[in-house]
Amino acid sequence: MLTTEQVASFERDGFLVVPDFVSGDACARLRERALEIVDDWEPTEHRSVFTTNEQERESNDEFLNSGATTWCFFEEGAFDADGALAQPKELSINKIGHAQHDLDDVFEQFAYDPDLAEVAADLGLADAMALQSMYIFKQPRIGGEVTCHQDATFLYTDPITVTGFWFAIEDATIDNGCLWAAPGEHRSPLRQLFKRNDLDDPAAADGTVFDVLDPSPLPSPPTDVGDPSSGRLVPLEVPAGTLVALHGLLPHWSGPNRSATSRHAYSLHCISDAADYPDWNWLQRPDDMPLRPLAR
Template sequence: MTLYDQFNNDGYLILKDFYTEDQCDAVMNRGLELSNSFNFDGHPSVFQTNEQTRTSDDYFLNSGNNISYFFEKDAFDESGKLKNDLFHSLNKIGHALHDLDPVFEKFSRSPQLKALATELRLDNYVIIQSMLILKHAKIGGIVDVHQDATFLYTEPNSCIGFWFALEDATIENGCLWAKPGGHNTTLRSWFKRKPSGGTEMHIFDNEPLSMDDMIPLEVKKGTCIVLHGFLPHYSLPNTSGKSRQAYSIHTIDSQLKYPAANWLQRDLSVLKGF
């Protein structure tokens, strides 16, 4: 079975040893450098998947063209002060790392990724967003079950994600969970901008995403996991003493309709693929 057929059958691929340890370390080191250069002004944007409509703000909505920093929901004490140092208070960095930083761009547009994109027949695809997901030891929070196409909606669906384990991902430190074939379902919702400002979750289908038969995708450092946009997946909190850093990029077919109501807005005509 080809990778193309396997991906369409299972809704995801697990590709071991896709990147070397040194390549993963370079991305993590650059993430630390970027966070150290972040001039935090005391007005945080909190990333929390189960409250994204409520917590959406201008900083978040403008992050598609920037390198922006998002905090864990429990990073602050009752007086609004950080409980820990800034780096270990962050949930993620995004969403244009792949276009604005040379280290992340090299990682996002490597020869092996170009070859994989060709094998998956992603001829018209562009990289529309990227995220360094930190998932720090003991404090890395839950990512609720979701479909990536909810956040990067095209008509018809084309969203495909590439998730890279920068460190070993285990059940204890919050690996991904998914079900083989779970992408053979409907898109439940669309996270979109409201005409009046802010965001809302437009519901297509009220049936909850099934978590039955989901399995942990425990992988080693350097692994690439490819995710279909309809595939329900989630990760649990990091309860271990080891961090679980990951880097992800999301791609769409640039020839399809990308509505102006999508939360993330970029000029597709200037976006690049692999």
């Protein structure tokens, strides 16, 4: 599926941009299905807010149990001071996660794509297992920042094998919060692990903690998003239908969306079937819902 040059580019940079990987019709079907899921969601009963700010993160039951469900998480700016939605529900959801690729027919068809399985194999993940997925809305004007991170922090395996496959469902630009990545820095060490608290203590099992492995800082966001040379991160502005593959140790970031245009994307993370997946990882699946291989 990939050329020798593309594989070499991934190994050099830690990411690979593959234009025109998904058809416009496939993007439209996934977007339509995501909006249907949101339309059926009842916000008065489920008001989980998603944030990547470590100081404000709350690992509630909905988040920790979402490895086996399809859950809607609100943007931080979705609610006003009185706790009411500040704008329509369909413009208030941060993301849908994290098992829709196994629970919804449309998402399943999109994720378990033979072409994607070939890409994974070309990048060294011949035994790729679909671990989790997210449909990310990056809503107009309130779409939240995703702080600079390494995916292996949140989805750790021994050895590290997690690989992200990020699909642009709509055009991603600097203005609406595209991905930014640090070329070559996947060769840097893993900085921290996001872990469930002491599993032997039932009172603490619902919480999470960051375990620092290496104190060296990740790249800072650009001081001026209009000037890509203002930091170590480079913008990945891509049109709808593009696939971006991300190494699990690659630092990447996306800024808030303050524009009037949404930036829908779908992200699927895979791990090697041969690697060990510790039970302290925040995302866990029940025994009756085992992971499935990306290749059918």
